[in-house]
Amino acid sequence: MSFVPHTKTDIKAMLQAIGVEDLQALFAEIPDNLKITNELQVPAALNELEVSQLMSERAKLDAGYQSYLGAGAYEHHIPAAVWELVSRGEFYTAYTPYQAEASQGGLQLIYEYQTMMASLTGLEVSNASLYDGANALAEAILMAVRANKKSKSNKVLVLGSLHPFYKTTAQTVTSLQNIELVEVPIDFESGRVELAKLAQYTNEAAALVIQQPNFFGCLETVDELTDWAHQQGLLVIAVVNPTSLALLKEPGRWGQLGADIACGEGQPLGVPLSSGGPYFGFLTCKKVLIREMPGRIVGRTVDQEGKQGFTLTLQAREQHIRRAKAKSNVCTNQGLLVVAATIYMSLLGPEGLKRVALASHHQTKQLVEGLLKLPGVKQAFQAPFFHEVVMKFEKPVAEILSYCQTEGILAGVNLNVLKPECGNALLICVTETKTMADIEHYIQVMKHALSDHSQRSKIVENGLGAKV
Amino acid sequence: MSFVPHTKTDIKAMLQAIGVEDLQALFAEIPDNLKITNELQVPAALNELEVSQLMSERAKLDAGYQSYLGAGAYEHHIPAAVWELVSRGEFYTAYTPYQAEASQGGLQLIYEYQTMMASLTGLEVSNASLYDGANALAEAILMAVRANKKSKSNKVLVLGSLHPFYKTTAQTVTSLQNIELVEVPIDFESGRVELAKLAQYTNEAAALVIQQPNFFGCLETVDELTDWAHQQGLLVIAVVNPTSLALLKEPGRWGQLGADIACGEGQPLGVPLSSGGPYFGFLTCKKVLIREMPGRIVGRTVDQEGKQGFTLTLQAREQHIRRAKAKSNVCTNQGLLVVAATIYMSLLGPEGLKRVALASHHQTKQLVEGLLKLPGVKQAFQAPFFHEVVMKFEKPVAEILSYCQTEGILAGVNLNVLKPECGNALLICVTETKTMADIEHYIQVMKHALSDHSQRSKIVENGLGAKV
């Protein structure tokens, strides 16, 4: 049943005040032949108890696994205070802060967020979020093409080590504006793009997209790539994992001049996995580019009495002012997740975030070490990595995954599906949420999975087929 | 690690401002021979991630059962809004509203609570909560003995159908003030105390305690009992379940004059089971008794400018003013649970609460009907009941319970333990949280439990012994 407060008496009094007979009269301007006559094929209303029972059952179906999946969405510990605060009605149920005076809480928070993201990426300015990491990249590409006045090219170079879903998303969005993404192939030894490969690309492009760590967890030689791009007149777009930035060189310091734009997925900063969203995309850039930036930006200013205050600024870039001439169509963004990220970053601070990065990386190394002791397992790439790694197997990974799943472990992302060119490989991520005991358990399970009789013995033990 | 904000620099500066060398110097007045020298035998600190992992494991050990336990603690659906609001820091982390001007939120809420509880029990005034239902009864007994100026007796009559833990708690508290609780035995046919039984008790008592519905779920003849007590010069103390009061006659209307004091466990009003607490005791009474009431009371008044406001009142009853002469030693009460209950009652309203009562009662009747079709099961008592019922079995109930538990059902409270005089019986409660499918499942499991081979067959099926 709906959430309306109206009593019968209310309705009667209100109809009377309007001067109509009944509710139907309020819809008199709608042509009768358009009105719904049949009952909607929608289930009957459930009360809160019933819907709670329903959703608990549904949620249970998906629960109970230990996950080693990463590939752009990372399970980190989120301090309890984060969502206790995010859930406060004042954050949860506010609209976009168009009335600045009644939204100083949210606005100041975004200003703090912008400061944190700019500093984390080593750039000068930040917007207030975009839909997700992949969309942030799409917008960054549009922005770079607009901004690179010197280049007339509609081509953008994209390293082959970019997250495949980022690439397709960027393609979906930018191809309609006739932008062409040109992929620079990776080196299958190192797992990254080697500088030498770039030589064959002329300066016929507006920008270069570098993901660090790349989709495989490998680290690109960002300084060299950035310098090359700048020498060719390309702008550099960095796609980065914010957790890694507590440890890895910030885009603003890549090469001689630094990347021009940084973007990425904010999810690791206090946002739960939640089946893929809502997350948020972040976007920062050099100050000279701010007028090409999409999305909202909060500025600090003063009120009539000279008191500090915060407000949305540079709105002339946005659709509600510029309409067809706006820098982007984005309106609703991912504000609430920015609240989560800002509180998360405040709780962790520079040292806390670094420890998350180091601990995750450390645990991944522990797992790799253990796995390498098993027969038929190899590390796919030689480049240094951060907290995520590609492992190759002799046995088909689909079988391995399915066995591990019956043991309650989601052992990794099957690259046979996502990046077939990598061969029979798993992309595996460990974060600080996994204990040494978990990792040892994973190795034991994997050992069994790799043994010849894993499937059969499992069936005997559990009376269950593999749940694939 | 603790939650202190001090940096090394802070500590140094502060020690300097105090004018001492080091932290130890701050404890100079503590005799050295008292100071701890050995390390405390307490586990090392866990960070939030670690403690989350620990507690999740612990919680899982107790999860996953469908419970049909009642006996004073009832599982009702709690609307999500209740604890979303209760958890707001402004409610959760405030202290007692001694500074009224900075506590108007909490104070107004208690005033609203008092109004609701008074009306629900049909009495004139309410306090702001006591520890729990059993302690509320203990205080009600002390209060009645103080208040019954006509009676010089230190005896209080207690129906034998009172919750056994309420009786022992009341005994713990009141016996030290030389009050004697005299038990009036129940009728084992009806499951309640028959009026005729009371005739043998003289008026040598200060009060009569009636629980409605009683411990067995049965309904007492409250009008007759109340009138008898008043005729004998006894005050009447009603122990009631607040959910039931949406349906059952309120204590203020029992008999000709109404009960004098009502008390009970507030848990059913939006408080989770949570292993037995925190719950809250409520206490309401006729206005003439207000000065004998224990605990805090909020009053409505005006401020300097004549504006409505709320404040703690009649504090001269309390320990912080009257010390040894106070009406009770209670100080900290169960404020946060009162917040939950007030929001719960506001969301449900009179009709919503009545539906909870009716639905719970209806489901219990469904279960009883189904159980009565099974062999070797009888309803123990003839009196009408509310949402809780005693069933007798031929098979030992401990065995039955243990079988049901392996099937994930906590089938009832074993009265062999709690009220041995009832024989081989279970006290079973169903609330609105159980669907018809749940109830049918319960009946099926019970059917199996009652069959001769339940234990053995179970072992074969699951490879598990009974988890007792």
Added chain:
Amino acid sequence: MLIFEKSQPGRQAKAIYLKAQSAATDIPANLLRTTKPKLPETSELQVVRHYTNLSKKNFSIDGNFYPLGSCTMKYNPRAAHRLAMLEGFLHHHPLSPESASQGFLSCLYELQQMLAEVTGMKATSLTPMAGAQGEFAGMAMIRAYHQARGDAARTEVLIPDAAHGTNPASAVMCGYEVKEIPTKADGDIDLEALKIALGPQTAGIMLTNPSTLGVFERSIKEMARLVHEAGGLLYYDGANLNAILGKVRPGDMGFDVLHFNLHKTFATPHGGGGPGAGPVAVGKRLVPFLPTPFVAYENGRYYWSEQSTNLQSVGRFGAFMGNAGVLLRAYIYMRMIGKEGMAEVANMATLNANYLQAKLAKAGFKLAYPERQATHEFIITLSDQAKAFGVTAKDYAKRLLDYGIHAPTIYFPLLVPECLLIEPTETESKEELDRFVEVMCQIKQEAQTNPELVKTAPHTMPVRRLDDVKAAKDLDVVFLG
């Protein structure tokens, strides 16, 4: 005070900190960070207190009447929040195998079905993350449709002048040129102008109905006929769906594609600017072009239908599959209001708007479309008052804040001068509406007797009116202190 101003070097929220690890010596030094990022160094209590107190400076639905037109600020059920945060959903990785995702997928599948049903469409894809992205996806589908038919000449999209800014912006992002269609004085679109604008270059038209003027476009059927005859398709901007839920369906009006704003119609929270969710639903013609992935069902199993099996799809709109947690909340809301509740939403939203409109008109406020019925929202114009007392729509907006009421949408749609677009939504009570009228009358009174009071409002907010010009001129978007 900024959180950075509470920071002290070396301070930590210790209980949250992981045990220290030694440096990552396996990573080459030139790839490591050498500067300390400017994150606050604070205690847990400092953070909790800072953001608790910041939150108190926000208006919100939970605290205030919020009649922000076009934004549908209705009650966001707490049950939806709680249930979408159940562990099974919250810890579910988007790339989990389908066999470990049946709970989540079944909800999304049913949501797709329900959304198609209430709009009279054939199929739904849930991936767009807000209305604007839904628009983009929808227009991309229209483009793909024409292209698939080899109809490359259709380069133009028609958009009424009253449309939301995202409409033209989205069309342009899809590579289209935008042509504005004027609105008549009665609030309906100028059919004659439409006829003239239509042609072989027309890819389609983007419409809201009811329009952002708060009136129902009466000749919608005729318009649909005209556009279809010209070879174009019709896009429905679902922002105003709240007005017609369970009453009329865009599919029945003749629309080919639409987006939902689940964060409006289906009561998911706005979160201070997001997240939203902008699923798209399509009629028969556009089914092959739906964004991927969407949820399919076969042999008792829910699964993601990907690009690989939907070769004509316009593609992927994000790294994963949309704002899943928002979708869950909308699903829960729809299951709670159910069949019975859909029309009740539209009925009471419309009743509330018409009631407010009638009362304000009676109180002397000028309606922008006095001859029209309000839908779920309506417009008043203060241009007379602006002329007489110099008190503008903005001044009213700011003064309303002083009374604890969030301002309606102002200066939108652009064609009505000094306008307030007022949308009370169905979850507000008559008492709340009466209070709004009272306050509006009070401000009108103030505007006459003490215009300065209104022009310098707000007076009771944490700050007075802010200097937007300075904000843009002396850009300060990052704390450097």
Added chain:
Amino acid sequence: MLIFEKSQPGRQAKAIYLKAQSAATDIPANLLRTTKPKLPETSELQVVRHYTNLSKKNFSIDGNFYPLGSCTMKYNPRAAHRLAMLEGFLHHHPLSPESASQGFLSCLYELQQMLAEVTGMKATSLTPMAGAQGEFAGMAMIRAYHQARGDAARTEVLIPDAAHGTNPASAVMCGYEVKEIPTKADGDIDLEALKIALGPQTAGIMLTNPSTLGVFERSIKEMARLVHEAGGLLYYDGANLNAILGKVRPGDMGFDVLHFNLHKTFATPHGGGGPGAGPVAVGKRLVPFLPTPFVAYENGRYYWSEQSTNLQSVGRFGAFMGNAGVLLRAYIYMRMIGKEGMAEVANMATLNANYLQAKLAKAGFKLAYPERQATHEFIITLSDQAKAFGVTAKDYAKRLLDYGIHAPTIYFPLLVPECLLIEPTETESKEELDRFVEVMCQIKQEAQTNPELVKTAPHTMPVRRLDDVKAAKDLDVVFLG
């Protein structure tokens, strides 16, 4: 406005409502209710908005510095809240079989052990629900002990005049007479007076150490000797345990029994007045008398040890087994601060108090015990100012609210005139303390130059100073409108 004033007959929070059931015809009519209880009839949004806005009228630790002496208003970790609300705990029925309670029982068992260890006692029972009930349980044990020894003549309990009101009230509830012991000018108890008071009628003495005067009782060992020699036992009021955690233990001082205020020392929230938890711990002599049930452990299994196997127990203190959810929160907190954190709590709480004391003294405020070190709290007296400007402790308290700071405890303990008992706790930062000193100086300034401003404070709260006399005289404790 009261929630009742927002109520309309027939209004419902419909989504929460169960489907209607027919009346319970099996229940005789004379047992049924015929009146409608005065519960509000409101919509879900109305309720959420009402209580959201009410909450904003409260000061709290999450929003304000709250240096309320004796109350230990420190940060309440959110993790403890979240984790105590895990489903396995939250839906756990108190009468569940032990085999379905091992998670919960293991936490409580370890909590019992930790509490005994940090206080140097032998055994713990967790059932008392607040400090006062802990006092009652403790004094009941002392009484049971004497009675078990046939020592019925001990009818008197000694209590220092500085003690908290619950101490004498609890002693009286246990059937004892109370004799006050005076405090000397230096804040220590008058040992000579104690000697005179002791005798064969002495059941025991109730003490806090540090006392409510914020000083450590230096001759505690000697006192313990005297009381024990006289045949009495020593009760330790644990309200001030925060001061000595990990530094000294009541058991080592000679105490026989104590209560904890977990809602002070172990950071469980005060909830606007409760719930608390007041476990009791005992030395060897009193073990047999512990309240039941408590958790025992044997053969890998945790179980409730009940009255039936503890025949000398003073009995049961509630329907179930104490404020379990509070106990869990305290357990979590103790595990988080761990061995390392215990002394850190006392160290920083003491550092903060001494720092504030030093700064305030320097700023010209008069300390009640200038010769003494502060413990975790300390007292200033404003009697000079009260005389000079007519500005009282209460006026200071109210004026502090205007600066967003909760008032310290005032007029307690009773022996210091115009006193403020100030307890900053360890979780406040130096900056917060510095600001407090600044504000206090500001108020002192105001008291001199504009005493009316202070005397009529607060000026910025939702209400001005309230009429307590009217509240008690024209009793209005229930809304009748």
